[in-house]
Amino acid sequence: DVVMTQTPPSLSVAIGQSVSISCKSSQSLVASDKNTYLNWLLQSPGRSPKRLIYQVSKLDSGVPDRFSGSGSEKDFTLKISRVEAEDLGVYYCLQGTHLYTFGAGTKLELK
Amino acid sequence: EVQLVESGGGLVKPGSSLKLSCVASGFTFSSYGMHWIRQAPKKGLEWIALIYYDSSNKYYADSVKGRFTISRDNSKNTLYLEMNSLRSEDTAMYYCAKPDITTDNWFAYWGQGTLVTVSS
Numbered sequence: 001d002v003v004m005t006q007t008p009p010s011l012s013v014a015i016g017q018s019v020s021i022s023c024k025s026s027q028s029l030v031a032s033d034k035n036t037y038l039n040w041l042l043q044s045p046g047r048s049p050k051r052l053i054y055q056v057s058k059l060d061s062g063v064p065d066r067f068s069g070s071g072s073e074k075d076f077t078l079k080i081s082r083v084e085a086e087d088l089g090v091y092y093c094l095q096g097t098h099l100y101t102f103g104a105g106t107k108l109e110l111k
Numbered sequence: 112e113v114q115l116v117e118s119g120g121g122l123v124k125p126g127s128s129l130k131l132s133c134v135a136s137g138f139t140f141s142s143y144g145m146h147w148i149r150q151a152p153k154k155g156l157e158w159i160a161l162i163y164y165d166s167s168n169k170y171y172a173d174s175v176k177g178r179f180t181i182s183r184d185n186s187k188n189t190l191y192l193e194m195n196s197l198r199s200e201d202t203a204m205y206y207c208a209k210p211d212i213t214t215d216n217w218f219a220y221w222g223q224g225t226l227v228t229v230s231s
Contacts, residue, residue, distance in 0.1 A: 001173045039217075048206075048221035049156065060214070092156060096217055099170055100146075100158035 002027050006093050006103030012111045018081045021106045023093035025074040030097070037096035040069055040078045043105075044089040053078065085110070113137040113220045115207050120225035127197055131225055133190040133207030141165075141185035143210060146218060147192045149203035149227075157203075160192065175201075197229045 003026040011019050021040075029036045040053040051060050053069040056076060066081045080087055088110060093103040119131040133145070147160045160181040161170045169181050180193040190207050204224040211219035 041218075043156075049218065051216050051219070054215065060216075090155075094156075094217075099161070099172070100217065102156040102158065105155040 002029075002095055002098045002101045004093055004095055004101050004103040006106060008106060009104065010107040010109065012109050013083050014111045015083060015085060017083050018079065019083060019108065020080075021078045021091055021093075023071075023076045023078070023103050025076075025095055027098060028073045029076075029095050030073060036072065038069075038071070038076050039094040039096065040067075041092045041094055042087075042089050043092065044086075047089075049092065080108075083108070113209060115209060115220060115222035117205060117207055117222045117225035120205065120227045122228045122230065123197055124231050125198055125229055127229075128193070128195045129197065129227060131192040131194070131205055131227070133192075133222055135188045135190065135207075135209070138209070140183075140188040143212070145183065145190045146208040146210075147179075147181060147190075147205060148208050148218065148221075149201075149205045150224075151200075151203040154203075162190070194227070197227075199229050201227060202229045203227060 005024045007022050013019050029038050036056050038056050041049040041051050043049040052063045057069040068079045070077050088108050090105045090107050092105050095101050114136045117133045123129055144163045149157050159172045159175050162181045178196045182191045204226050206224045207222045208218040209220040210217050
């Protein structure tokens with residue numbers, strides 16, 4: 001199985017701050033069709049996970065442009081600019097190139 | 112409206128077996144591949160199995176391969192997960208999940224989960 005190493009495990013932020021979350025894969029996530037199947041999801045408290053970003057940097061409909069994804073091959077980053085209260089929860093990276101593997105999660109909390 | 116309702120969880124001893132069910136409604140079940148995903152208490156998410164719409168292909172995470180079997184009955188709109196040789200590390204909430212093909216969202220819809228506890 002592919003291993004997704006996600007850091008940090010937690011972040012304590014003030015509203016309005018910007019944060020970054022890293023996700024590193026044990027294998028290249030470039031698929032045979034040349035796409036890179038790396039998603040970012042948010043699990044808000046008591047809710048099912050919701051996809052925010054797919055194929056590294058494409059925002060899902062309705063996701064604010066405060067969220068951005070970047071990276072390639074094995075190294076990926078989620079950046080949240082100007083954190084708002086509704087952004088709190090656990091963020092997961094998820095690869096879908098070699099079956100499916102989640103990162104361990106990053107808990108975003110209020111400082 | 113898509114609905115996924117899991118059942119079959121419970122408290123079992125190590126080494127025992129359990130079979131989970133996920134009843135689907137609100138969509139044409141027989142047209143979609145389906146997943147099982149689990150979340151251990153206070154831990155992250157772990158994908159564990161996928162079955163194609165017609166059961167032609169099944170895939171598993173290494174952590175459950177050889178012990179768990181995913182299956183489905185399209186006539187009953189039901190997905191199953193048969194779990195054998197259960198271990199304490201299999202303790203988790205188990206969710207079934209459905210994709211959204213139009214957005215290529217692999218886990219777009221989730222059930223509420225069923226809790227499996229493996230303990231002596």
